[in-house]
Amino acid sequence: MTPIVDGLEVQYGDRVAFQRINANTGDGPAIMRVYRIPGHPTLLLLDRNGREVNRLIGPQSAETVAGALQQLLTSTAGQPATPTLPPLPTLNPDEVALGRQVYLEQCATCHGQNAEGQPNWKQPDANGNLPAPPHDDSGHTWHHADGLLYEIIRDGFRDPLKPPASPLTMPAFGDQLNDAEIRAVITYFKNLWSEESRLFQWEVTRQQPFPTVAPTGEQ
Numbered sequence: 001m002t003p004i005v006d007g008l009e010v011q012y013g014d015r016v017a018f019q020r021i022n023a024n025t026g027d028g029p030a031i032m033r034v035y036r037i038p039g040h041p042t043l044l045l046l047d048r049n050g051r052e053v054n055r056l057i058g059p060q061s062a063e064t065v066a067g068a069l070q071q072l073l074t075s076t077a078g079q080p081a082t083p084t085l086p087p088l089p090t091l092n093p094d095e096v097a098l099g100r101q102v103y104l105e106q107c108a109t110c111h112g113q114n115a116e117g118q119p120n121w122k123q124p125d126a127n128g129n130l131p132a133p134p135h136d137d138s139g140h141t142w143h144h145a146d147g148l149l150y151e152i153i154r155d156g157f158r159d160p161l162k163p164p165a166s167p168l169t170m171p172a173f174g175d176q177l178n179d180a181e182i183r184a185v186i187t188y189f190k191n192l193w194s195e196e197s198r199l200f201q202w203e204v205t206r207q208q209p210f211p212t213v214a215p216t217g218e219q
Contacts, residue, residue, distance in 0.1 A: 053071070054068050054071060056068060085202070085203055085206075088195070088198055088199060088202055089202070091187055091190055091191055092187065095183070095184045095187045095188075096184075096187055096188050096191045098180075098181070098184040098188075099181075099184035099185045099186070099187045099188025099189070099191075100188045102177065102181045102184060102185050102188075103115070103185050103188055106173060106176065106177065106185075107185070110132040110170075111132045111133070111134070111135060112132075112134070114136075115134055115135035115136055115189065115192055116134050116136065116138075117131070117132055117133045117134030117135070117138075117139060118131035118132045118133075119131070121133045121134065121139075128159075128162075129159065129169050130159075130169070132170070135189045135192060136192040136193065137192070137193055137194050137197050141189055142189075142190075142193050142197040142198070142200065142201045143200070143201070143204075144201070144204070145201070145204045145205040145206075145207060145208035145209070146186060146201075146205045146208065146209055146210045147205070147208035147209055147210055147211060148208055149186050149189070150182055150183070150186065150210055150211060152170065153173050153174075153177070153182050153185060153186070154172060154173065154174040154177075154182060155172050155174060156168040156169075156170050156171050156172035156173075157169050157170040183210060
């Protein structure tokens, strides 16, 4: 790691680096994360409540990062400290096994037998769509909260930069999978992640957990 601002260290590499800064105190932001999205090092600034305040894509100068940090300090002034994050939940082996079974039946054709994704998944195809990504640490599934992952599986996914009437890049499975099966698939993904990745995902999930009410039509 190369320090670029007092109290902040970042790493632009294949692994994720993240660090709390004055977490749960009144004189600093609760969280500052550094992680990678396809092809770009990204600095994600979250307030004490886990809400995104700023996102800097690409290598940044110390001045830019210092300015972003000051903005975060200003925007979080007066906010109460976030309660300590509950311990990382233990994954239920039965749920992981169910998720693996559902994954092989419904998802592996596109995402690979071991969730490794399609070759060259970071490169758009002839239609401008990105191939199916991996769901392990090498992908970006762990960047997203439980609630968002649930919605994507249930409702499908379309590139947000494309018109609303464009075909879904990923089909919806809400008519094929019930609530427990969708949750189990996501639990299976978590079983593929490192502890670092799981901790990050657990923290962002506080803002968008699984839906409390199962969708209509649950089997």
